[in-house]
Amino acid sequence: MKLLVFLTKGFETIEFSVFIDVMGWARTDFGCKIDVVTCSLNRRVVSSFNVPVMVDKTIDEVSADEYDALAIPGGFEEFGFYEEAYHEKLMDLIRRFDAQKKWIATVCVGALAVGKSGVLKGRKATTYHLRGAHKQKVLQDFGAIVVNEPIVVDDNIITSYCPQTSYGVAFLLLEKLTSYHEMCLVKEAMGF
16 A cells, blocks of 8 residues: 655645654554655655655656555645645646545645645535634635534545644544554554
8 A cells, every 4th residue: 555645845744744653653563554655846845944855756756546545734835835735736646546536635724735626626625724714715715615623524535624633634544544443553552
């Protein structure tokens, strides 16, 4: 099994690291065969708060056919998140994952990339809910049915509304890729 984690310029570090951590625990301590591959538009990506990360592959080197799930952390507009989150190459990748009914998991404003791609039209989703819910209004403008809950699942898409939900999203994705039992073992071993 393979999880593709897509990083945009200005991504939120905690929202990225949970996927690496949870899937790493599952693989290392419990033998779950989940490989995590990081990807971006460029080989080097600078997160919000200026943490540089080297990804495994660029978007031109991946195909939705090769992966079982896609994870998209959110990020900060002030650090250029939307410059890459709305890039047509990412929009196309999201559409391909959705067309194959593969899992797409987002944290916070990562949902806006999925919304912009068009695959959330008429589907339930959520995104950042604080500061006047202005990001939820953007998601609604993309055609999503906004649900103001911490984590929302509609068919093959998982969305959530703030960094605090990131572990919940990663555990839920682990459950969808393996089983409820496997997820519970990892969650308990990590102290949750």
